[in-house]
Amino acid sequence: ARKRFEDRIVCVTGVGKGIGHDLILELLQEKAFVIGVSRTQEDLDKLRQIIDQRVQLQQAHAQSDQKDSQDKKEGDEDENEEDEQETEKKNEKGNENAEIKTTLNTNPSYRLICADLSVRKDVETVVQECIAAKVDMLVNNAGVAGVSKFLDTKYEDLRRVHSVNFEAAFLLSQGIAKYWVENKIKGSIVNISSSASLRVLDEHTAYCTSKFALDGLTKCMALELGCHGIRVNSVHPTVVLTPMGISVWQNNSKKGNALLELIPMHRFVETQEVIKAVMFLLSDESSMITGALLPIDGGLSL
Template identity: 45%
Template structure:
């Protein structure tokens, strides 16, 4: 199945590395005009070197300036909310600062970016698509993940409300919920067999996800091939949540 984004303007947040970076490059190869947003300018510069057609924007989705920045670069036909933080602390040691920071980026950031992009879609009569990168952690309690699990659960429900209200404008909103993804950081963080082993045992496919496996699902949800898919949460977890 070939997917084309010719003539489509796509915003990808958290595009400096990992899933967002590979997704941005793949979208360009499918014909999209891509705006890659990240708070880390060095990552964006190397992305631009690898893929010159990409437009880069250095900005933090949790900043007070993000609305004005989005207005300068929009409108967009598609949005991927990929920017997120993970701070792992046990329940009794979770700091209020950590909790606030995760919710500011993982939840409020998704809300603000989605609201501004959706407003531009409505103003320009664009029947667009929004995909939010959630996590299997939104559905399953994980040790040391109090704030992270809570933030991703909030993303799931927020996405459903967006889908409900924006559907009248022809705007679809969906989530993907990956297990551990083997980005550079994922490989480093889960390289210890003692840590990875118990989680792998709960995954019927007995492995973690590759970046491309997440990118491919996001591409489908963004595309016109998924024109009747709305308000779903797609696990990319090898069966972890289903058995």
């Protein structure tokens, strides 16, 4: 596995399901310390189980590597003295490596927080937890959909969608960026926006406007935080068949098929295609990219 996130502390919101869930696993794979935030405790319990199972599997691999290395050492004892000395040196090194691997893998690098990001007090708690952990990267991923015609969209629904998709991202980013500026940390933020802010969708007034606001935030933060070495970017996927994507698009195949017709590549996005773009923008691989709005939409927004 690559290690672009070794020694990095990354906060990801909305890790209970969908994109955030798979992103946190990829970040752990690349050795990040991850702070995962989501609303439903049951989802976090399941995620914890998955992570712990992976850690156990890695431990088993490390132990088997260690055993192979010991077996090799014993087998080599029959060889001549000169070879023996040489082999022993190599095995000592192998055992050392196995030891380090085991130590790292027995120490799961994550913290999961159950919080409702539509509640300001919860967002403030998350900011404090992030600062205490010395966070240096943030992915504003938590989001909710809202489907209704403009004329039928209730003010309460608009507020509900905006409070998670935009306001929580604003509060989290601001709280964390203040800490970064004060401590001269060159942080990186990726906002999960949507192709719906590049090309509006029927029956999506609350959702589209929340993502437009998020894009404005991405650009404003990129403009003002660039001088501190802090980068802010966003990704804009079209439909991904996560629980959200399924409920809005797959459960209405007529609507889903009509959208597929508009996408030049005639397919929806794989979760991993979003994750790869997020990890690129989050990491030092994109060290001179800020304020970028990256479509992941098979050409839908052209």
